[in-house]
Amino acid sequence: MRARLILEDGTVCVGKAFGAATETLGEVVFNTGLTGYQEVLSDPSYCGQIVTMTYPLIGNYGVNRDDFEAVRPFIHGFVVREHCDTPSNWRNTQTLDELLKAYEIPGISGVDTRMLTRKIRHYGTLRGMITTNDTPAEELIASLKESSLMIDQVSRVSTKSVFSAPGTGDRIVLVDFGSKHGILRELTKRGCDVVVVPYNVTAAEIRRLQPDGILLSNGPGDPKDVPQAIQMISEILGEYPLFGICLGHQLFALASGADTEKLKFGHRGGNHPVKELTTNRTYITSQNHGYAVKEDSIAGTGLEVTHIALNDNTIEGLSNQAKRAFSVQYHPEAAPGPYDSGYLFDQFLEMVAKAKGEKKHA
CATH class of the missing domain: 3.40.50.880 (Class I glutamine amidotransferase (GATase) domain)
Incomplete structure (x- = not known):
């Protein structure tokens, strides 16, 4: 399924949806970790944010029961360059896609995360949304500019x-x-x-x-x-x-x-x-x-x-x-x-x- 990451400055990134097929709004930030995506997903400090992983391959060692940092993820969305749906690790119990679906968190892959990271570094964090619907980008960008981010995280x-x-x-x-x-x-x-x-x-x-x-x-x-x-x-x-x-x-x-x-x-x-x-x-x-x-x-x-x-x-x-x-x-x-x-x-x-x-x- 096609998904779009849309930023308030007018940037539109088209990619492939994984995780939950829902629309989400949040502050778009980036994380430079080479590993630890499960800890990132389950860190409550990411509540209200859409996280971009700068490392290009995410999901390759799956998800296990022991590495959660909270009882459930609070992240609003996940952006990756390449999503691995066939993980290989002896502790793996579910895929990244299965985890996101279980908690109704949308993800998008196929995004140029280097470009996105450079944009955030230059302009600062931006409001953004991940969506799978076909609403014209102009309408979604206008709604983003008027939206308020949560303050009760x-x-x-x-x-x-x-x-x-x-x-x-x-x-x-x-x-x-x-x-x-x-x-x-x-x-x-x-x-x-x-x-x-x-x-x-x-x-x-x-x-x-x-x-x-x-x-x-x-x-x-x-x-x-x-x-x-x-x-x-x-x-x-x-x-x-x-x-x-x-x-x-x-x-x-x-x-x-x-x-x-x-x-x-x-x-x-x-x-x-x-x-x-x-x-x-x-x-x-x-x-x-x-x-x-x-x-x-x-x-x-x-x-x-x-x-x-x-x-x-x-x-x-x-x-x-x-x-x-x-x-x-x-x-x-x-x-x-x-x-x-x-x-x-x-x-x-x-x-x-x-x-x-x-x-x-x-």
Whole structure:
């Protein structure tokens, strides 16, 4: 079946439909990962987006039950150069096409993804749609220009109720803004007693759980669209050790008095170099975000920049030692090859242990 990817600037890409034969609207972005398409599809941070994979062959190792980062995908559409419908891997349980059909997600193949990526890099992210109908492109482009993208992604992907992953170690409250399973895995393998709470949890509700530390998860969209989370963090900041990841990093910055801005085309992929300023060491990181903390908004907030992106010098890490809080813009729970960034979870738990020791001897 013929499909079209239509962008608000008038670009029309004709290709072959796979996945669900439905029409979808979203922000068109690109991911530079060579592998990991299953993790991309199931990362809640992609809610509301149509993702273009820059690697030309996608689907060649199929889909398995173990590599999901959420219980279901929230992505709005998938764009590839070549879609493989005969995967070969010993863990494969279904094809990419079957996965997309099961969750009613449309895909389009046969698209010049290099051209599309260059366009996004030049003009920035664009509204787009994938459609299999025959409506004239001019009508669809006009509707795209008038359309609004969703702003309630976090409420869509966050847990609706509190649940726990019991452990014998420190009690960590994980605030779920669209958390990847990898974050929970990193905490539980360190023995933590994890309590997962919804994005709109209040400071009072967190206090009642008597945590040893708080972790702010990743999630989709603009951090300023979650004002209740900013308020909660500002109220509780300094009471417990705090670690923020991706959207959690941006919310921590906003709660501290800093500001955020939308990037031209964002960072999405598994090979982004980040420099840790205290050690001058470079880490290869996994990233997925469209917003960043504004450097000129840090002054007077008590925040210190700890990491920067070597591709564009944007802020990748913050710390407030007086408040026992820190954050990173990238994903330390992801392992795109190296496992180097896992030390951040150990650093967080060391901070928790130190805080508990000080409280005991107070």
